[in-house]
Amino acid sequence: MSDHQNAPLEHLKARTEHILQMGGPARVARQHAQGKWTARERLDYLLDDGTFEEIGAHVRLRGTLFGMDRADSPADGVVTGHGRIRDRLVYVFAQDFTVLGGSLGEMHAAKIQRVQDLAMKTGAPIIGLNDSGGARIQEGVDALNGYGEIFKRNTWASGVIPQITVIMGPSAGGAVYSPALTDIIVMVRHSGRMFITGPQVIKSVTGETVSAEELGGADAQIRKSGVAHLAADSDAAALDLVRTLLGYLPNNWREEPPVGTSDDPLDRVETVLAEVMPVEPSRPYDVKTIITAVLDRGSFFELQEGFAKNLVTGLGRVGGHVVGVVANQPRVLAGTLDINASDKLARFVRFCDAFNIPVVTLVDTPGYLPGTSQEYGGIIRHGAKVLYAYAEATVPKVTLILRKAYGGAYLAMCSRSVGADLVLAWPTAEIAVMGPDGAANIIFRDDIEQSPEPAETRRQKAEEYRQEFASPYVAAARGYIDAVIDPRQTRPHLARALMALANKREARPGKRHGNLPL
């Protein structure tokens, strides 16, 4: 090649090198010193080797920034493009804190919008890696407009393609709302932080003193607020979670989730399931023992583990096919449904329904949690979401009643009447308007009051009620339960139920959209 022919390539090389340097060695070193990778390092790790194709590497901000003589913004602080995860196409964007603090200006936002549009048009999941000081202050309303355009696309993409966010640095102010509009948020402990107003603003407005980590770190957003779904100790561990999660999700709403291979026999009989239920009906046990015994070995992937622990939600596989599992957890608050558990349940069921994931519901709940804080907090409004989500969902729904299924919570936990396709029950199931003790107190009040031994009479009457009225055979006799099964045979029965429903198609009345109680 002559010198003349070489010039354009040299020019490209110089430009590319400059872009690849992003914020420069000093800022990259600072990022590393904080235990954080740069955007490109993160994408390198996340995507299959050599599959990343960058879009818009040469984009930079327009003009100079207010208050800054010279503003250099390689890639305008966000690396965008597409690549593959286990050979499946994904669109990605990764904000780079080394360039203007990963702040979002007009062009930075336009790059994110571009991959959002392409992901929607091609029906591919989108993964956003967030590490940003928020709206680029010097770009004013252009930055705000950029966020608005992103929020709009997040909303349009909702239920069309899986949207996954990883919070790997600051995410402050309105910037948290793009993540909040996505399906799943993963946070890196000690570096990922989400809040609407930071510690300084809180101090000046309310006088409260709180550190950034306490306020918006992974623990706060997982355990207290339920905003985030998963947490990891490092960038690498968080990105590993994303790769695993994607293995459970389809590319888009028209497709089925990927079918895995499983050498776990579908007819596996589990003797542990005959022993898990305590003899004493009010004794707790860990419902996760049942979940893990029934699903393909090692396939349970719990979501929102730290939030509303009285309800368990997660993805798993039966015979390689993905299912969503919802289960009351008798170990926490006796498995009652409260406001947080209702929100957690409803959002998970809608997520499964959006992405063709059958829902398996394991029921053992004495009911909605009583109390003024629940009533004033709107348990009616939040509890209604559970009914709405189950009744609205058209994916296959299999319910297994393990023990208590009382009152409104019996209905709410995907009863036949709100839309379960098949309902199974263990012989220990108790289905009634209320628990046997409460029921005995009301319907046998005279017998109890007139008895020389009221406590003993109450106990006897409650037991009588449990045997005669709350037994699963009463519900089964009326067809509300399709089969009473041997607990040891739960996996084979569940597998057959799911296979029998695999081709389920169901329509709902036409409408603009429903009005989910919020």
Ligand code: HXC
């Ligand atoms: C422009 C920003 C920036 C921003 C950080 N930088 N945030 N530049 N706009 N929003 C720049 C800094 O000036 C600095 O540049 C570099 O990025 C690194 O930032 P540091 O402050 O040195 O980093 P650190 O000490 O780690 O602190 C990180 C931080 C802090 C906590 C995120 O930068 C911060 O508080 N930033 C402002 C956060 C904020 O209030 N954003 C607006 C939120 S409101 P130099 O050149 O010095 O290295 C919002 C509205 C959205 O987002 C509305 C949507 C509806």
